[in-house]
Amino acid sequence: MRLSNCHNFKDFRKLARKRLPSPIFHYIDGGSDDEVTYRRNTQAYDEVDLVPNILNDVTDVDLSTNIFGKKLDLPFYCAPTALQRLFHYDGERAVALAAQKYGTMFGVSSLGTVSVEEIGGMIDSPKMFQFYFHKDRGLNKSLLDRAREANFDVLALTVDTITGGNRERDLRTGFTSPPRLTPSSLMSFVCKPQWGINYLTKPKFELPHLQDYVGAGTDITVSVGQYFETMLDQSMSWSDAEDLCASWGGHFALKGVMSVADAKRAVDIGCTGLIVSNHGGRQLDGARAPFDQLEEIVDAVGDKIDVICEGGIQRGTHVLKALSVGAKACSGGRLYLYALAGAGQAGVERALLQFKGEIERGMKLMGCTSINQLNRNNLRYRDFQRNHQL
Numbered sequence: 001m002r003l004s005n006c007h008n009f010k011d012f013r014k015l016a017r018k019r020l021p022s023p024i025f026h027y028i029d030g031g032s033d034d035e036v037t038y039r040r041n042t043q044a045y046d047e048v049d050l051v052p053n054i055l056n057d058v059t060d061v062d063l064s065t066n067i068f069g070k071k072l073d074l075p076f077y078c079a080p081t082a083l084q085r086l087f088h089y090d091g092e093r094a095v096a097l098a099a100q101k102y103g104t105m106f107g108v109s110s111l112g113t114v115s116v117e118e119i120g121g122m123i124d125s126p127k128m129f130q131f132y133f134h135k136d137r138g139l140n141k142s143l144l145d146r147a148r149e150a151n152f153d154v155l156a157l158t159v160d161t162i163t164g165g166n167r168e169r170d171l172r173t174g175f176t177s178p179p180r181l182t183p184s185s186l187m188s189f190v191c192k193p194q195w196g197i198n199y200l201t202k203p204k205f206e207l208p209h210l211q212d213y214v215g216a217g218t219d220i221t222v223s224v225g226q227y228f229e230t231m232l233d234q235s236m237s238w239s240d241a242e243d244l245c246a247s248w249g250g251h252f253a254l255k256g257v258m259s260v261a262d263a264k265r266a267v268d269i270g271c272t273g274l275i276v277s278n279h280g281g282r283q284l285d286g287a288r289a290p291f292d293q294l295e296e297i298v299d300a301v302g303d304k305i306d307v308i309c310e311g312g313i314q315r316g317t318h319v320l321k322a323l324s325v326g327a328k329a330c331s332g333g334r335l336y337l338y339a340l341a342g343a344g345q346a347g348v349e350r351a352l353l354q355f356k357g358e359i360e361r362g363m364k365l366m367g368c369t370s371i372n373q374l375n376r377n378n379l380r381y382r383d384f385q386r387n388h389q390l
């Protein structure tokens with residue numbers, strides 16, 4: 001399979017599977033426990049239908065949105081994800097340049113493999129830094145200071161990784177960072193020689209935001225679950241989040257909000273945005289899907305704070321449905337990670353271009369020329385009772 005044959009999310013997933021050793025592919029692809037929430041994240045969109053309007057002039061369609069004080073040309077941005085240079089040797093560099101090309105935001109993880117300083121020097125489009133709250137307060141201060149000095153626009157505190165999810169695929173494949181060969185995984189690496197050549201010949205895999213403080217993940221092999229359990233601070237509280245928000249002093253979001261009560265409290269501590277997310281179904285299995293929970297959170301705080309919907313998005317129509325409920329924008333990781341793994345920057349650019357095309361085509365077929373024309377009148381839930389309540 002070649003990049004030119006990739007026309008949708010599932011095609012990019014197939015290409016990534018072809019290019020990556022099995023443990024690394026399944027790290028991207030998997031969820032926690034029985035992966036019920038992982039599947040539900042996408043299935044939730046299938047239970048709502050779009051109702052289009054006709055005979056509107058849709059010659060020109062504006063896909064732009066404003067979040068965190070920044071205009072994005074797309075109502076979708078590249079969510080922060082860890083360990084990107086494991087998937088392709090250019091990693092975050094490729095995604096940053098692709099995001100800038102299409103005028104959208106790029107998020108860099110605390111567990112990123114290219115530094116905020118380098119990304120900040122590469123692009124001038126909107127940038128988010130995803131913050132993991134570590135036990136080591138010196139490390140926390142370093143992360144905050146480096147993101148500020150690199151002129152990142154948004155700090156997003158991840159709040160749903162107080163411990164690691166039970167990612168059984170990783171246990172079966174033996175996935176660690178850095179990769180560790182085991183008898184069960186050896187053949188999967190041997191069968192993907194080009195990945196191995198790139199890993200060994202390109203600049204060394206590192207976690208530049210962490211390596212001066214911890215060896216885990218850079219010099220010491222560890223699973224992501226082990227990292228969360230041992231390095232992150234399980235005593236993190238609302239007081240810590242409020243202090244971090246004040247210390248940052250700019251646009252601040254909580255990433256991983258799923259309840260109305262927490263959304264209201266996010267407003268109270270000074271957040272300017274929140275990301276409705278369950279970490280891609282990789283943490284608490286059996287948790288509700290973000291799209292299912294979006295409506296009540298928008299109704300509670302959508303007039304006070306930017307609400308972002310993240311999780312399970314595989315089609316442009318999924319974005320249209322979330323925007324119709326009231327989200328200001330959507331974000332996702334797997335959508336561009338499969339493309340990155342398959343073909344680097346060219347893959348991410350193709351994925352974003354196709355996604356842009358899906359959203360624009362969907363807007364025209366809906367009879368809308370601007371995303372602010374999308375609303376709940378465009379939706380019908382397959383649950384008759386809920387439609388009646390609307």
